[in-house]
Amino acid sequence: MINSRYLVRGSAITIHPSSTRVVRFGIFEADLTTGELRKNGLRQKLPAQPFQLLQALLERPGEMVTREELRQRLWPGNTFVDYDLGLKKAVNRLREVLGDSADNPRFIETVPRHGYRFMGGVLPWSVPIASTEPHAAVSGGQPERLAPHAKARFSGKLIATLSLAVAAALLLWFDAGNLRTRIVARARPLEIHSIAVLPLLNLTGDASQDYFADGMTEALTTDLARMETLQVLSRYSTMQYKQPKKPLSEIAKELHADAIVEGSVQRSGNRVRVTAQLIRAATDKHLWAETYERDSHDVLALQDDVASAIARQIQSKLGGPEPLPLAKSQPINSEAYEIYLKANSYLDQFDLQKSIDYYSQAIKLAPDFAPAYAHMARAYFFLGFFSAIPPHQAWGKVKEAALLATSKDDRLPEGHETLALAKLHYDWDFTGAEQEFKRAVQLNPNSADTLHDFAHYLMAMGRMDESAATSRRAVDLDPVDDGLTDCLCWHRFAARQYDSSIQLALEVLKRQPSDTWEQVILGWDYEQKGMTDQAVAEFKSATESAGKDSPMYTFVLAGLGHAYATAGKKNDAQGVLQALLARATQSYASPFDIALVYTALGDKDAAFSWLDKAVADRSTWLVYSKWEPRLDPLRSDPRFKDVLRRIGLPS
Numbered sequence: 001m002i003n004s005r006y007l008v009r010g011s012a013i014t015i016h017p018s019s020t021r022v023v024r025f026g027i028f029e030a031d032l033t034t035g036e037l038r039k040n041g042l043r044q045k046l047p048a049q050p051f052q053l054l055q056a057l058l059e060r061p062g063e064m065v066t067r068e069e070l071r072q073r074l075w076p077g078n079t080f081v082d083y084d085l086g087l088k089k090a091v092n093r094l095r096e097v098l099g100d101s102a103d104n105p106r107f108i109e110t111v112p113r114h115g116y117r118f119m120g121g122v123l124p125w126s127v128p129i130a131s132t133e134p135h136a137a138v139s140g141g142q143p144e145r146l147a148p149h150a151k152a153r154f155s156g157k158l159i160a161t162l163s164l165a166v167a168a169a170l171l172l173w174f175d176a177g178n179l180r181t182r183i184v185a186r187a188r189p190l191e192i193h194s195i196a197v198l199p200l201l202n203l204t205g206d207a208s209q210d211y212f213a214d215g216m217t218e219a220l221t222t223d224l225a226r227m228e229t230l231q232v233l234s235r236y237s238t239m240q241y242k243q244p245k246k247p248l249s250e251i252a253k254e255l256h257a258d259a260i261v262e263g264s265v266q267r268s269g270n271r272v273r274v275t276a277q278l279i280r281a282a283t284d285k286h287l288w289a290e291t292y293e294r295d296s297h298d299v300l301a302l303q304d305d306v307a308s309a310i311a312r313q314i315q316s317k318l319g320g321p322e323p324l325p326l327a328k329s330q331p332i333n334s335e336a337y338e339i340y341l342k343a344n345s346y347l348d349q350f351d352l353q354k355s356i357d358y359y360s361q362a363i364k365l366a367p368d369f370a371p372a373y374a375h376m377a378r379a380y381f382f383l384g385f386f387s388a389i390p391p392h393q394a395w396g397k398v399k400e401a402a403l404l405a406t407s408k409d410d411r412l413p414e415g416h417e418t419l420a421l422a423k424l425h426y427d428w429d430f431t432g433a434e435q436e437f438k439r440a441v442q443l444n445p446n447s448a449d450t451l452h453d454f455a456h457y458l459m460a461m462g463r464m465d466e467s468a469a470t471s472r473r474a475v476d477l478d479p480v481d482d483g484l485t486d487c488l489c490w491h492r493f494a495a496r497q498y499d500s501s502i503q504l505a506l507e508v509l510k511r512q513p514s515d516t517w518e519q520v521i522l523g524w525d526y527e528q529k530g531m532t533d534q535a536v537a538e539f540k541s542a543t544e545s546a547g548k549d550s551p552m553y554t555f556v557l558a559g560l561g562h563a564y565a566t567a568g569k570k571n572d573a574q575g576v577l578q579a580l581l582a583r584a585t586q587s588y589a590s591p592f593d594i595a596l597v598y599t600a601l602g603d604k605d606a607a608f609s610w611l612d613k614a615v616a617d618r619s620t621w622l623v624y625s626k627w628e629p630r631l632d633p634l635r636s637d638p639r640f641k642d643v644l645r646r647i648g649l650p651s
Helices: 046-058 069-073 084-099 148-174 176-187 207-226 236-243 249-255 296-317 334-348 354-365 372-386 391-408 413-427 429-441 448-460 463-478 482-494 498-511 516-526 532-546 553-566 569-588 593-599 604-617 622-625 629-634 639-647
Strands: 003-007 011-014 021-024 028-031 038-039 040-044 064-068 108-111 117-118 194-197 259-268 271-280 287-297
Touching: 003 194, 003 334, 003 629, 021 604, 046 069, 046 084, 064 069, 069 084, 084 108, 084 259, 084 429, 108 463, 117 207, 194 207, 194 236, 194 249, 207 334, 207 532, 236 249, 236 448, 249 259, 259 296, 259 604, 271 622, 287 296, 296 334, 334 354, 372 391, 372 516, 391 413, 391 622, 413 448, 429 448, 429 593, 448 463, 463 482, 463 593, 463 622, 482 498, 482 516, 482 604, 498 516, 516 532, 516 553, 532 553, 553 569, 553 593, 569 593, 593 604, 593 622, 593 629, 604 629, 604 639, 629 639
Parallel strands: 194 259
Antiparallel strands: 003 011, 021 028, 028 038, 038 040, 064 117, 108 117, 259 271, 271 287
């Protein structure tokens, strides 16, 4: 709501906030009800977000409006964009329409690193400009006087007109009988804000070819997700509808999707045929359908054609955002693409080494295919994150593959995302990591995985509110992927919101009783709550669900050792510690994990000795030391501040 106090040519006037929804400044008029900006009475072409920015500034003239306030105003919680870039674009567009300049502003002043301020004088439409001058002159001498009867008629008409206007305004303001809602609803086209791509059906008649249809579904989802203001649900959320037994309208309701894309894939020899159709969720009405057929070496171009066509239909028929042009895909060796899709399937199954082997094969056949490098980097990331292999091996491969991916295609979000992960966890280049994450978000604002990984960075930096909000947005994009919900629990643990983390973890474990990562987080929560027996039980279950061949096994085993120690079961903790020390000499065990067990046992000297080794080793989890509750017994020791200093984290 507009402030009741306005600055007008250096003076101030007072009005009732509800008396008008049209504001004048200079030669401009802003209609806050219709969202129109007029210059000398002529309507200006100003998109919705720059107008919302203008409205936010007009509501508080002369006051600074922070960047965070503008972010929340322009992009609500269910919208996913690079906020810094989006806000910059909105400000630049507004200044362009106003004829304003950042260097010499007349209206929009930048408050560096904080926000923006409206500088111009404003007044409501109901106050004539002349009335704001103390002694306004009237052109042509004395003002013309009205005859008494003419004055009476004029006054009566004026009162009647104003009465009707006020009554209408009040009806609209208070939404009497939903009048305002109905009027606005008629004036505004039925827009689309979210879309779900259901798994494309495999019509080859061979179930072993499902990976190909799944790969096409993922590619189509990824291409559509690059539409900045459109929420595209992740493939993991839609995979449950691979064999849909529900009406599309019901599926859309469950996914909170305004529109649905469904279709099929069929291969015959060297030809690939994709049929897709776009459906309005609310009415189950088919808006568009098309069939595309290409040679198998043109499969990437085929995917782009389908995605571009759907994007154009969303823009033209559903009032959605104007699609950005996709980069032209180059032909790819069909055998290489087949192997790449199989590698993706193994990565989904967390068979990391097998996926890496297949990515390597695909790269040999198609050395310029950037996605193969980026996905292989993701496989090595998991090996590094859970300390399955030494950091220099894991993160060295992540960085190498990510750099190759970005060199082959700088517009590939996954390349920048995995490069950011390496800069965060191994290089300790925190500025570079944030830049790469923001680049990835800019390229694909709807990637739940990218937002989830960016939340890791924010958490490592101690920016807990931002981290939790970003993780929440990732879950909203992909509500069915319990892996993202697991990490939301981890973020709540990091923020020391243990009860909330426990509640959410138990909900996940009802659906996935053998979710190893969730069991670990729940065990950490129980430790901090003093529920040590429950913590030990969770870690025992986690070691069983992981299995000794899992990349997570040593990581989980260290958690069990820490839980034994916090429970006062020192003999059991020492037994686990000896197993970890043996693994450290035979294969690999993270010095950071060993330091945690010594910390719980109360042996600070041994704990710091192993933390020193962790710093030399660049152990993955060191970047989370700033907030890690399990390190609390060491924080008062000057040696801990030195550890943070060497990592580059503020103490």
